[in-house]
Amino acid sequence: MTDTSALQYTPEHEWVLVEGSIATVGITAYAAEKLGDVVFVELPEVGSTVASGTVVGEIESTKSVGELFAPVNGIVTATNDAVVESPELVNSDPFGAGWLIKVEFDTLPTLLSQAEYSALIGE
Amino acid sequence: MTTADSSTPDSTDSRSPERFSPLHQAHVDAGASFTDFAGWQMPVRYSSDLAEHHAVRDAAGLFDLSHMAEILIEGPDAAAYLDYALAGKLSSVELWQAKYSLLLAETGGIIDDLVVYRLDDTKFLVVANAGNRFAAFDALLARADGFKVSVVDQSDDYALIAVQGPNALAILDATAGVTDLGTDLRFMKYYRITDAFFRGHPLLVARTGYTGEDGFELYLAADQARELWDALVVAGADKGLVPAGLASRDTLRLEAGMPLYGHELTLTTFPAQAGLGRVVNLNKEDDFVGRAASEAGPAAGASVLVGLIAAGKRAGRADYEIFRSLDAETSDGVITSGALSPTLGYPIAMAYVTPDLARLGTEVYVDVRGTRLPATVTSLPFYKRVK
Numbered sequence: 065m066t067d068t069s070a071l072q073y074t075p076e077h078e079w080v081l082v083e084g085s086i087a088t089v090g091i092t093a094y095a096a097e098k099l100g101d102v103v104f105v106e107l108p109e110v111g112s113t114v115a116s117g118t119v120v121g122e123i124e125s126t127k128s129v130g131e132l133f134a135p136v137n138g139i140v141t142a143t144n145d146a147v148v149e150s151p152e153l154v155n156s157d158p159f160g161a162g163w164l165i166k167v168e169f170d171t172l173p174t175l176l177s178q179a180e181y182s183a184l185i186g187e
Numbered sequence: 188m189t190t191a192d193s194s195t196p197d198s199t200d201s202r203s204p205e206r207f208s209p210l211h212q213a214h215v216d217a218g219a220s221f222t223d224f225a226g227w228q229m230p231v232r233y234s235s236d237l238a239e240h241h242a243v244r245d246a247a248g249l250f251d252l253s254h255m256a257e258i259l260i261e262g263p264d265a266a267a268y269l270d271y272a273l274a275g276k277l278s279s280v281e282l283w284q285a286k287y288s289l290l291l292a293e294t295g296g297i298i299d300d301l302v303v304y305r306l307d308d309t310k311f312l313v314v315a316n317a318g319n320r321f322a323a324f325d326a327l328l329a330r331a332d333g334f335k336v337s338v339v340d341q342s343d344d345y346a347l348i349a350v351q352g353p354n355a356l357a358i359l360d361a362t363a364g365v366t367d368l369g370t371d372l373r374f375m376k377y378y379r380i381t382d383a384f385f386r387g388h389p390l391l392v393a394r395t396g397y398t399g400e401d402g403f404e405l406y407l408a409a410d411q412a413r414e415l416w417d418a419l420v421v422a423g424a425d426k427g428l429v430p431a432g433l434a435s436r437d438t439l440r441l442e443a444g445m446p447l448y449g450h451e452l453t454l455t456t457f458p459a460q461a462g463l464g465r466v467v468n469l470n471k472e473d474d475f476v477g478r479a480a481s482e483a484g485p486a487a488g489a490s491v492l493v494g495l496i497a498a499g500k501r502a503g504r505a506d507y508e509i510f511r512s513l514d515a516e517t518s519d520g521v522i523t524s525g526a527l528s529p530t531l532g533y534p535i536a537m538a539y540v541t542p543d544l545a546r547l548g549t550e551v552y553v554d555v556r557g558t559r560l561p562a563t564v565t566s567l568p569f570y571k572r573v574k
Contacts, residue, residue, distance in 0.1 A: 097220065100231075100232060100235075100236045100434055101235050101236045101237040101238075103237075103500065103527045104500040104501060104502075104527065106501075122556075124500075124501070124502070124527070125236070126236045126237065126240075126434060126438055126526055126527065126529065127231075127236065127434050127437075127526075129504070129556070152237075155235070
């Protein structure tokens with residue numbers, strides 16, 4: 065199990081794992097549950113520059129479309145091919161195998177702690 | 188999660204802004220996520236939309252449809268009244284037969300689509316969409332003038348449970364407490380209904396549904412609903428039965444090419460545009476509401492409903508626009524329902540397009556959030572079960 069207390073969060077229901085200058089990004093279990101079964105994931109190109117708060121990908125479920133926002137300014141260093149191949153990983157392991165992108169950043173913006181995120185979603 | 192309410196809500200107060208099914212607690216117990224549907228808190232899914240969808244195609248699913256409206260029509264003029272009030276010829280429906288029909292406005296548009304069951308020579312049960320309950324009831328009541336008939340909204344008294352899928356018959360057969368069936372279910376045809384009892388209380392068993400599979404819809408008193416639900420769960424335990432939410436119901440009916448009111452059918456849609464011209468019986472001798480407008484038909488060039496299929500995984504969804512080419516500046520249609528088909532594995536949609544694009548095989552483009560993706564006009568339904 066991923067230690068979700070070690071993660072940081074955004075109001076857009078994404079989680080961010082910071083390791084050095086690399087941010088690994090996924091959507092939270094709450095967001096995955098709200099979306100329903102994820103059937104299609106579109107991710108940005110490796111090497112592309114992303115700006116914090118902009119839409120860089122899409123997460124489609126049978127019922128709806130969720131947008132992937134970049135939580136930081138930086139350059140995409142990796143995308144999760146496994147989740148493109150098997151979008152259901154977003155539902156089955158949102159905090160682990162369902163990660164979406166890794167972004168190399170210069171400065172980390174202020175993100176939410178787990179306690180703050182839990183309060184946001186009313187848990 | 189914030190949606191699961193463990194309290195026991197009042198399901199009988201129709202003035203309550205938020206309505207709860209008599210089966211609400213069963214859904215909470217089963218871990219359902221809820222969604223608002225026409226003011227009702229209904230299960231959108233229990234665990235997985237896709238798993239529930241596949242269960243209905245491969246085994247069976249259990250649906251709570253208690254939000255739907257039941258309106259009882261009774262009296263010596265019931266059949267003649269329905270011939271006047273609805274688009275079809277209900278007087279020719281046999282006892283214990285069901286018929287899909289439309290409640291038309293004078294303008295020829297659709298107030299609601301309905302299933303009508305004949306329960307006696309002078310008694311019919313009309314089942315309307317939850318969101319149209321009051322519009323349908325008001326229209327039906329207004330049309331009763333001069334007929335010896337009573338029109339009674341019994342929606343709050345009825346629960347409706349559907350068992351859908353290839354194992355539905357075996358499950359119903361094994362359900363404890365279902366007795367005195369008027370017809371042996373094995374020999375009951377599609378679009379028929381029969382009376383029965385569940386633990387001594389009246390039960391109606393209809394071979395109808397909204398999934399494209401064989402299945403049954405069960406009408407009974409709301410206060411008996413939980414016991415029947417639980418009995419069905421027990422009977423279905425070794426037959427692949429899972430509770431199924433409205434999300435799977437929507438993809439199932441879409442694959443089966445069945446229209447959903449508010450999407451394919453509206454007050455400004457003519458039945459002929461939706462491919463439902465056959466439901467409007469212009470051979471009826473007497474007048475009926477919407478007849479003159481139906482005979483005149485929709486305006487020349489009015490859009491028509493088509494099926495669309497596409498490659499890849501990006502589905503066009505409701506309200507996405509259709510273009511005849513990659514660079515066309517104005518749209519030539521709009522999707523009314525669309526999804527990545529769980530059974531077929533590719534995107535499917537129903538859409539209204541200008542008539543010149545309606546030919547089977549026509550290539551069109553769907554604007555999927557700024558990108559025009561090709562799609563092909565195809566016949567409906569997308570999925571048909573093997574009988």
